[in-house]
Amino acid sequence: MAVAAATLRVAELFGPTFQGEGASVGQRAFFIRLSGCNLDCGWCDTPYTWDWSRFDRAAESRVMAPSDVLGWVLGQRPQLVVVTGGEPLLQQRALLPVLEGLHRAGVPVEIETNATMLPDPAVVAAVTRFNVSPKLTGSGVASQRRLKPEVLQALQDTGKTCFKFVIAGEDDVDEVAALQAALGLAPVWVMPEGTTPEAVLAGLRALAEPALVHGWNLTPRLHVLLWGDERGR
């Protein structure tokens, strides 16, 4: 009897839209949002991928074969694919055939990760970039759970990583500066927290000078400026 291949728990497949955050902001992209997270950030904008005390897992996700996910995304003829969550590396074994299929087809793939899990070498090989968002004190998650220096170092060493910090207040700026000094993280993008255009714009304005002073890049949340917190955008 054939052994069933590992399956993926998918929250949503969507696009076309624009990569709204980070180094590729503005690029037309299709998104694979996987379900499940190992953290529980207070300001999380996708609790429907993991908070089963508030959301119904059966209604908010579906189990798919990796080959079906790959078929859907290749069928969109994407210029860029973004894999996010939740924490997508929780499912990296089942995700690998999707990443490898995209790599074979010459499609660039970015993974958004919270930097608590080491990617397998095969995942590193298939991925174009890791958009790495270590969580800060303001997330409300205990530091031993959210900060894994050895994972941050390994991601940095892939040569495929951009760090993207969500900034929810002034303390977060100092914390990013301290983390960068301690661990040598680079390159760094800072991004305001916020799920309304007004909040994102106010955050961008507040972050502009500190970003310039610290030598950081600044990213909006373009999809929020365009569409607020609509799902599937």
Ligand SMILES: Nc1nc2[nH]cc(C(=O)O)c2c(=O)[nH]1
């Ligand atoms: N357009 C768009 N860009 C994004 N970049 C990262 C996202 C995420 O939720 O991880 C995201 C998202 O949800 N939408």
Ligand code: SF4
């Ligand atoms: S790591 Fe990301 S998906 Fe997980 S709880 Fe935090 S913000 Fe939400």
Ligand SMILES: [Mg+2]
């Ligand atoms: Mg998002």
